[in-house]
Structures are given as structure tokens and as C-alpha cells.
Amino acid sequence: MSRITKFAARDPGPLARVAGFVAHLRENGLRLGVAEAEVAMAALAEVEAIHPDDSRRALRAVCTGCKDEAERFDDLFDSYWMDMGRVRQKVVPSPSSTISDDVHSSRDAKGEDAGASGNATAPDTEEGAADSDGTGKLIATQQRNLTRKDLRDLVRPAEIAEAEDVARRIGAALRDKRSRRRIAARKGDRLHFRKIMRQSLATGGEPLRLLRKKRPDRTRKIVALCDVSGSMSVYAQVFLAFLAGLLRADTAADAYLFHTRLVRITEALRDKDAMRAIGRMSLMADGFGGGSKIGPSLMRFADTYAKRFVDGRSVVLILSDGYDTEPPQMIAAALEKLRKRGCKVIWLNPLKGWADYAPVAEGMAAALPHLDAFKAANTLADLAALEQELATL
């Protein structure tokens, strides 16, 4: 019995099947254009397309573009071409009508609040505490009412601007003061003897003016990693707005999303149009949800991107609730590895804003010893309040 998918008799032929396969890949998140279908056909003509393995290799070379895609390709190939002899009714999927170009966020697209499933964020499963709005249980903040909303209605241009402002202030608070050399400054903490001596020559060797010097502030590079797993979905929007603001305010910043995989979103968020950037990121974020593998994601970050983007002047912000499906030792190991690069690690946990929160989640407990700071953050106001605390790091 052949494992190969049978195609319906009315299906127009190999060309349509390959086009259908490309559409199948596209539906599963591979970025393929029309030209790829053409190249795929040309490639199949070059190999013995009768042999499934040859076709698989040829299509893999054409249709994948990174390691991640190459790893997923086998499953996608099997699900289309090797469907245990089942008959595939329709090779070309009808264009879906649900996606609209002018909708910027998933929330608007559904016309329904993402927080409808807000229970997932609950630290405990008792009724009430898990209420998606959550006000009253949150520790009070002094920010304007606008920013008190629990992070879901946030992705509006005005609020991105707000987030941008917060991000800019946090960026400014995170100055690195560890420079070894001091430079001349009006209000320095030490006397600048060389300058004093030089100037004293003008007054016959009498040091009349005392000049000062201080350690210059160096900018820190902020690297933000945001958890967008199911349990974080209520908070995801605010953090995403924060990330958008951060990347707009600080050209050196870097941002990632993770749930069960790690995705770099810096490029998407650098879009000139703020709302389009959010839209692009939402598309990337929407594909996820579901499980969270914090440990493996952080480990992957430490093993790959961190080697290039994280150094002693970096601050790594992790925005996550710490609910991990993987063994907690992995988080500890990843953070330890990250710390070895000399960076500061700050964990912002939305659940910490709840009144009786204790970091009992295994992952969170394992992470604690490796953190420079562990703070609450579930509204923009919280993020804004971090400014002073971060300045003292």
C-alpha cells in the first residue's frame, strides 16, 4: 500500500499540485512567493521526480530559507504528499476571506477582545482572581488612568507613543556608569588636575579655577525577550506595544518573541509606520500562543543571538510569567550562560503585580538566583515606575 497521497480525478495535474503544495507551505508560515512555485517546477524537472526522496530534497532546497524551515519541511512534505494514500480533494485552497489588509491588530480583526480567554493568565484557578480585567487586585500605581488598563486595549497609535516615551525614559535610566576614565565636566565628582595645572599657567602658576571631571554615561543596549505563550496572552499586547515603543525610541535595541520557539522581531518592529509594525509583529505573534518553553527558548537565545548581540553593556529584559513546561534547570542554565556574557538580566513578571504573588512556579524559582532584578510589570504605568529602580542597577 502506497503512502503517497492520491489526488482527486478532477484535479488539473502536476502543475496545480505543486502550486497547491507551495500554497500549503505558505499557509504553514513559510514565506514563499509566486516565483518559488516556478522554481519548484523547474527543480522537479531536473531530478527524477518519480522518486519521493529526490523530489523531497529538490523541493527542500528551493522552498526553505533557514534552518528552522528546513527542519519543519519534512513534516509539511509528508502531510501533503505522503498522506497514507488518502485522497486529497482540493489541491488549491480557496483564498481565505478572513484576512483583511487594513486591519492592524488581531484584536481588531476578530472584533473581539483577546482577553476573552483571560483566564489563562490566572496565577490560581479560583474564580474572580482570574478575571481578565484584574483591577483592584493590582498594586496601585500613580500613573494616569489611561495607562491603568490591563495591557490589552493598548495597541493604539497614541499608546505606542506613550510606550515609546516610557521606553525612552527606561533607556535613559539604564545608563552604564562603569567607564574607567573620567572626562572633563562642569559638575564632576573629582578635580581635573591636568586641566587645573594647564590653566594655572595663565595665572602665574596659581590655580584660581578648579576644574572637574566625571565618569561619562554610556548607553546600554537593551535586549528584550517577550513571552507570548498562552498564559501570557492577556499581557502580550502591552508588552508588544512596549517593545514597539522601545525599538522606535532606541535604535540599538533588540527584541525577540518566544513561546515554544524563539523569533527575532527587531526587523518587523523597525517598520516606519508604527501601526504597520504592530501589525507585522502581531502576525508573527499570532502564529504562536499555546505552550511555553522558556528554558529552551532562552537557551537558544544564549547559544545563538546572544553571541552576536549581547555584551557587557547589554541589559536583557525578560518579560514572562515563568510558567514553563520544560524542566526548570534549563532556565537556570540558560540564564547562567547569558550572565557569563557580562550583561544584566532583568525579569519583568506580570504576575508579580498581584497582591499575594510568590514566585512558586518552578521555572521562576530556578531563575531567581541569576537575576539582577525581578520586578512586576503588567501595565505601562508599572513599566514607567521601573525607571527609578533600574537607574540604581
Add this chain to the structure above:
Amino acid sequence: MSWNDLKTALAVEGYVASDDLAVALQLALSLGRPLLLEGAAGVGKTEIARTLSAVKDTRLIRLQCYEGLDAAQAIYEWNYQRQLLTIRAAAEDGETGKQVEDRIFSRDFLLERPLLAAITQDSPPVLLIDEIDRADEEFEAYLLEILSDFQVSIPELGTITAVTRPIVILTSNGTRDLSDALRRRCLYTYVAYPDRATELAILKARCPEVETHLADQIIGFVQKLREEELEKTPGIAETLDFAAALMGLGIADLTDDPAVLQSTLTTLLKTQSDQAHITPEVTGRIAGKAA
């Protein structure tokens, strides 16, 4: 030429390619598309280009990318010193400005850098663009233009169109995200660490003098070592170094002399923490399993 023939031809030159790689390479040749190879350091990405040029009996033109690489170093540059000298000499001979200008902006005064050299060869060369992820994003965009049109515009000289289309191979260690545009234009293959049989074949091809028993042990040892938690996993180049070191020391069996084995690990472990992590006990355990 089917991909099996290509694979055999590569094997003759001493490169053992996986089936995936051979198919991708064959497609790159027949479709005339660049091939992007990604993978950890030391899995033979650069070597494939070298071997391919030997198989095709053409020139290998290599462009090593680095941060700050610009068009002047990658495409072309005018030979300024020579131009200056010519202008000096021309002034003494009393040549007119127009004549001098025509002369100093001719092909004689053009220093060809790899990309220009690659498109002006008579027979299609292999163009290896090594570690593209190290180059800046601006350069990547420029490279795209050349890879799609195969022509270079020089303002003083006009457009130089490719005489022959080079076989382009790009390699990347995956440290930076390459742009989607570049990935879309290329065929893609991820080169993984070889499995046991492949690596054994590579060792046999490269170091035929290693005896079968020792070769088995060496490959078993390295394969087991890759499973350990290492900062820098040893690649194929390291395996070959390791084999050469053992041959040089005249070792016939890995389990014979633990002290010597431990000292040869310098060929495999390239960071201090890895060397500290693989203690003599660990080495003994791995060697015992491999034997």
C-alpha cells in the same frame, strides 16, 4: 549529469557530500541559482566550493566577508597611485586633459575585486561568498543586485555585463539573520554535522593511512564527544586534525594511553571551559564507549 554523478565526482576529489547537499548543488548548477549553505563552523561549507571548482576544473574566486566590507573591496577600485603617476607623466609630455582622462579611466587602471572578477571570466568560475552573515546589511543589498543581474555599473566606464554566469555559493554561520530577499533568491541547504558513516567516509578519503580499527574509534570518539555539552562542538576539520595528531604520535588504539589521548584533545576542544569540562575521566569513558 544527475546528482548521483555529481556526488561521485565530488567523492573522487575527496569531498563526501550528503544526498541533500548533492541534490541542492545539482539544482544550483542546472537552474543557475546561488546556493546558500548554513551550518556550524567546521562542517565543510567552504570546502564544498573548493571541491566543486576542482570538479568543474574552473577558478575559485573567494570573497571573505567581514564587518565593514564595502564595494571598493568587493567589486572594483581604481588604481589611484598609478593614475596619479600617469597624470604626472602626462603633464610633462604635454598631453591634453581629455586624452589623459580617457586613459586613466580605462580597464588597465581598474583593480578587479572578487565580484567583478567573477563575472568577467571566460569560463564560469565558482564564486564563493564566505560568511555572508558577517557583512553589513547594506552590503547584502548590494550583493542582491549583482546576484540578480550579474552586471556591474562603473560610472566612468559604463556597465560591465557578465561574460559567463558564475556558480555562486554563499556560506553563513547563522549568527545574523539574513534578509528574506537574499534567502528567496538562493537555494538553501543546512549542512549538519555528518553522521557516523559519512564522517568515517570523509576520514578515509582524507587520511587513507589511518587503519580501519583506529578510524572507527576516532569517529566513535568524536561523535560521542559532540553529544557532550560543549561550547564549541568540534567540526570535521577538528576530527581530521585529531586523526593526524594520533597518527603522528603513532597511536594504534585510543584506549592504550589515556595521558597521550588527553593531550591530543587540544585538537578537538578549542575553549578553556570545554577543556576543563572534558576531564581525563570523561575522556576515558567516551574512549571506552567508542572502543
